Amino acid sequence: MPTNKEKAAFAKRLKDLLEPLKIRGGTKLAEQFNLRYRGEREVTPQTAHKWLSGTTIPKPDKLRTLAEWLNVKEHWLHYGPSPGVNARPLARGEKYPPSAETIELASKIESLTPKDRFLVEEMIVRFYGEDAEEE
Structure with missing residues (x-):
């Protein structure tokens, strides 16, 4: 179960990725997310707001859709960068330098x-x- 600190860090990464797209609220995020999501249950604006406020982290299928849409690795979006690595998100296919x-x-x-x-x-x-x- 993610800690409050991990959820807040996820929310910051998500907001930083959405900023250039001019997506700032749960309603707009849910609307844009649902255009791309192929699962059974669409995301409500309340759920999207919880992602942005650091209350929850999406389930794996929704996290995968977010990562694909925002062109970052699922692992980076969920957990953040590896310790000691530059904090910018990596594009799909790009690798962290080996330790x-x-x-x-x-x-x-x-x-x-x-x-x-x-x-x-x-x-x-x-x-x-x-x-x-x-x-």
Whole structure:
């Protein structure tokens, strides 16, 4: 469950992305979001207002629609930038620079047998989601 601080940080990222589009309120956000969303239940202006006020963070399917619409990574929109990384959002397909820990982990994975490496890669794809296969 996200903390109040995490919800407020999400709301700030969302508002910053919507500012150039001149979308400032829940009604306008809900209207524009619903034009793009293909799920069963549309978003109400009250729900959109809760996103903007930091009361709630959208469910994964709605977060995915927001990220696609605003051309940012779902992970960045939900959680923000990795520690120590520039705070600007990354465009789809753009990657965070690897940290020393990431390079060390990649080296360990690379040293596995092909069968074990395949299993680790499959596990990462499963945890990361379907977007990993598209990139």
